[in-house]
Amino acid sequence: MEIPRSKASPQRLARYRRWANTITARRPRFSSSADWVTIFLAGLVGLGAGYGAALFTWMIHQVQDHSFNWANAFTASYPWMANAAIVLTPAVGLVVVAWLTRTFAPEAAGHGVPEVITAVARNDGIIRPQVSVIKAVASAICIGAGGSVGREGPIVQVGAALGSTGGQLFRLAPRQTKILVAAGAAAGISATFNAPLAGVMFASEIIIGTFAIQSMTPIVIASVLADVVQKQVGEFGVQPAFQQIDYSFPTSLAYMPPYFLLGLGAGVFAVSFTKLLYWIEESGERRLPDWRIRAIVLGLAVGAIGATFNWLPPVRSLDTDLRVEAADRAVEKLEESPAGRGAALVAIETPLDPLPPPLLGSGSEVIDHALHLQTSRGGVWNWDVPYVREGEGFAASKTVRVDREELWAEIRWLVPLMLLKPLMTSITLAGGGSGGVFAPSLYIGATLGAVFGLLVNLLAPAYAVDPGIYAIVGMGALVAGTTHGILSAILIVYEMTNNYLIILPIMIAAGLSSLVARYLDPESIYYKKLSRRGETLFRGHDLHRLDHVMVRDVMIRAFPRLKQNDNVSEIVRVAHEHPQMESLPVMDADGRLIGVIRPIDLHRVLESDVSPHLVNAEDIALRTPISVSPAENLFEAIRDFGAHDVELLPVETGKGENRRLIGVLLRRDVMKRYREEMLARH
Secondary structure, eight states: OOOOOOOOGGGGHHHHHHHHHHGGOOOOOOOOHHHHHHHHHHHHHHHHHHHHHHHHHHHHHHHHHHHHHHHHHHHTTTTTHHHHHHHHHHHHHHHHHHHHHHHHHHGBTTTSSSHHHHHHHHHTTOOOOOOHHHHHHHHHHHHHHHOOBHHHHHHHHHHHHHHHHHHHHHHOOOOHHHHHHHHHHHHHHHHTTTOHHHHHHIIIISSSOOOHHHHHHHHHHHHHHHHHHHHHHSSSSOOOOSOOOOOOOOOOOGGGGHHHHHHHHHHHHHHHHHHHHHHHHHHHHHHHHHHHHHHHHHHHHHHHHHHHHHHHHHHHHHHHHHHHHHHHHHHOOOOOOOOHHHHHHHHHSSOOOOOTTSSSSOOOOHHHHHHHHOOOTTOOOOOOOOEETTEEEEEEEEEEOOOOHHHHHHHHHHHHHHHHHHHHHHHHTTTOOOOOOHHHHHHHHHHHHHHHHHHHHHOGGGGGOOOHHHHHHHHHHHHHEEEEEEHHHHHHHHHHHOGGGGGHHHHHHHHHHHHHHHHHSSSSSTHHHHHTTTOOOOOGGGGGGGTTHHHHHHSSSSSOEEEEEEHHHHHHHHHHOOTTTTSEEETTTTEEEEEEEEHHHHHHHHHHOOOGGGGGGGHHHHOOOOBBBBBBHHHHHHHHHHHHHHHEEEEEEGGGGEEEEEEEEEHHHHHHHHHHHHHHHH
């Protein structure tokens, strides 16, 4: 305890004493008006993110159409010119994107989510307003020009920037501003994937790292309103992102081992993707220090790899799948009338909208193809009729049925996609691209799961299910491994497929994948970017690493005790002998705790003109019933420290008259143990 030396007026001694005895009754109260403003703004942020996601998707399609239209125009007459256009397009896009972000908003480069996490953890939720505009424009150009990244990172950052701007305009406290940032992130996920539950979970689990009830209401409201807007003006409408997933989960235990293996493999793949991403980014900056040259060279590499794979003939099932996709769009736009049905059938034969090669762009068509793989199991299927009659109308049949001879063709086509997609995403971001890593994780997981499912059907058909089921499970497992957000991964895959019947294998694989990934690399794909910049963040969920450490393991058992009748001179003497003690406990004649004397309490006495011999320990002790049990864990003790703003907590056993002081717990010792636990994680 540090002993103050000054003296002052004695008339204030009684007033100081009354204030000291009532200080623990004072609690910080959240302003109800500020909370209501936060909820109102969260609703506006949700609406803004919903419309922003729709506008962002439209921008991507516009850039994509104009980027690949000129390539498709040469396909028939001059194939080499078409391939040259595919090679050049990503390079042009990366140069434009790198210039935009470096000139107007450097934080808009990359995949966006780490910047949002940093804003919440370090910067009181402050994000510059221009980030939302630059991020949307840059990412739309990057993805539309063939950059192998996703759109969830940009819209998360756009939504978060909207939330931060609202908090800054209304001059909200940092706590409310952070909540609005998380609400914007939730709205972005909700609107991008038509997944409101996953949006809430992502914001709570990844962005702010806590499920505190105070932050949950605004996040839920923003996520719901963003999804409502998506259902009205978004690309999915009321349908899930991936439609007609009608698989069921066999309940026999014989079908479980493959999911365990898939989860373990997905964890290894997730860590490999994360390490490759940052290794290529670091190598690119070191070998190509000029950002212009780096954007051109790596952009050409993206285009060359994409064009090379585009030369390989796709499997027939993918071509059928894409024709079905075109017919799907036609049916949705036409009325259910005889003329409309006829037009829909004609639409099957119409050319598809220009699409990038399978390795360029977000790759949603490849994911959709992998999710609908089914084995024919000896049946005879007509590949030329993608539509079948159902009742009075037409219904799309996206099923991609393959017999045993075609399994190897699918594997030969999917394996390069599975291996090259991590490389393509890494090169795109290293070249200065702007886009997310969530969609590439879904892509890698879907192709990994599909290949695994095809192999299981070849090697152990008696215990196999359709490859599309493994593709769905692989998506959840890979996302859980890269983000370390198990609940987010499970919910987003469920909501994107709207199939609850396969939730059990997704949970198994996601849990195992996250476990393996954390063992191989404790940092997620988001946190690794921060650690490479020298930023180590300890989030709210990290405190739970203290729930296995008991108070009895950290408390001080040998400590000084003051008697209730000890005067100030004795208190000063004891404090000088034990400078490591932040506070000193005061005991009554029966050995029970009366309270504690803090430095501030002793300071008030020494400032007065009252003789130290006239003031006893019980006169200035902070009387408090606060104590902890030796059987409590440090996570519970930290809440008591924060709630009562003290540096020392008594450790007592028994209740009522049988309470006995057996030790003291210092805040300093708890924080020291906390840092040790966090460092042990790394």
